[in-house]
Amino acid sequence: MDHKSLRYLMDHPNLNMRQHRWFDVVKDYDCVALYHHGKVNVVVDVLSRNTASTFVGGLCMRICINSPLLELIREAQGEGIKSEHWKKEKIKGHISRFSTDSYKSLTQCGQIWVPSFCGVRQTVMEEAHKSRFLIHPRAAKIYRDLRLNYWWLCMKRDIVRKDKGFDVIWVIEDRLTKIACFLAIRESSLVEKLVDVYVHDIVA
Known part of the structure; x- marks a missing residue:
């Protein structure tokens, strides 16, 4: 072929x-x-x-x-692994279980540790939320998918908080290519907010 x-x-x-x-x-x-x-x-x-x-x-x-995401995670790990940040990251009891994978990322039981520095947790959750070809997944599904490759303390709680507040699926269909995009939004969202979402997730 x-x-x-x-x-x-x-x-x-x-x-x-x-x-x-x-x-x-x-x-x-x-x-x-x-x-x-x-x-x-x-x-x-x-x-x-x-x-x-x-x-x-x-x-x-x-x-x-x-993936540029892995590089961001490695940079955040470099900051989070410093002893003065152990308390904030709540990893003091987990340090001994960390190991380095082939990509030089810190992992625990095969899962990449995602610290809170540089906003990488937010980035990881946003990537799991958005897809142009799938209906918006709920928090439980996102958690099950993310925990296969990533780990941080209170992961499920953070994902639920990220998912909370969306109550409507906005369906945008391209009638030429027959592609439908599903975006999670709030029913009370103003037009200005919808424009920002459209430009960020569809046009960009």
């Missing part, structure tokens, strides 16, 4: 639904799509080759993704 077109994913003016979903996944990452002919690549996935055919145009794509 020829995946050379993925090189133009970020610049293509007309994307189909599948490409839109891929675009939504990679748009927040600094990624590069590298294109290689199959005959140049020595290690080739056997499932992409048909041994009964003489076709030699097999292709291999590699996408390298680096």
Whole structure:
């Protein structure tokens, strides 16, 4: 299968639904799509080759993704791990259980520790809340998803507080591409607030 077109994913003016979903996944990452002919690549996935055919145009794509969120978390960990901040972070009894993963992030039982510095907790929760292709998840679902990869004390309480207050789902449909966006808002929100939400989550 020829995946050379993925090189133009970020610049293509007309994307189909599948490409839109891929675009939504990679748009927040600094990624590069590298294109290689199959005959140049020595290690080739056997499932992409048909041994009964003489076709030699097999292709291999590699996408390298680096999340800026991990870098923000590492910077916050550098501040939070200082002894004068242990009390604020409530991690004095957890220091001995911390370990460093392959990305040089501090983890506990495989979960990345998210300190309160630099607003990274807020950023992590906001990323879990917003999606252009899924209905707004509730606090319990967000907590179950986040705890698979992240950890901090009183995580569930913070997520519930973040989720509290939204009582309406604002549905915005693009009639050309048939894409529907679901945004959590308050019924009492003023027009100015709705404009800000629209520009931030749809236009930006």
